[in-house]
Amino acid sequence: MSTHGKASSCQKTGELDDWKVALGFRGDVTPDGSTRLTITAPPEQLDLVHRAVVAVLGEPLSVLYRQKIDRRDPKPQGHPGRDFVALELSAALVADAMATATTLLYADARCELWVRGRLNDQVVLDTDGSVYCYPDDPAFRDALKACDVPELPQLTTLEDRDYVRHWFEASADAEEDALIERLGLAEVAVRKG
DSSP states (O other): OOSSOSEEEBOTTSOBOSOOOOSEEEEEEOTTSOEEEEEEOOHHHHHHHHHHHHTTSOSSEEEEEEESOOTTSOOOTTOOOEEEEEEEEOHHHHHHHHHTOHHHHHHOTTEEEEEEOTTSOEEEEOTTSOEEEESOOHHHHHHHHHTTOOBOTTOOOGGGSSOEEEOOOTTHHHHHHHHHHHHTOEEEOOOOO
16 A cells, blocks of 8 residues: 555645644535535555445445546646446445555545445545545444544645645556446546536
């Protein structure tokens, strides 16, 4: 597993600073009034924590793989990226696919992974390595408690930092191809917002 995760806090010059991602979560209310949990974990714990909250979702699962950056064919900043979707997936298939794409999902900033459950609850892993669970539900909190993730109301995420350095791993290219194939993800028009 990577020691740097998907992204790291840095100085304006790009040199890494001494800020570290905390293990913790907080409850938030989004601008539209819905609730969510914001979760952060150090690189060596991110996969465990992410997979634990995804395991809460009821079958069948839907997956949106959002490729924000194509490492093999980079586009200008602001390019919309690519969306790949699969519906009606088993939890076992999704869990297995995630377990074989750890560099891609947890050490490479090219993508977001959105997993939605039967009840429209969802877990989002963003390009910085933060995890968001919608809504703020006791089942997600129980999964976090089982992983010894503390509630930290003043939790700071990489999004709160002034400068962030994102990491891209060539070794994740094959994992990306395999994840798309294994889950049967089909490319769809990118949704705005």
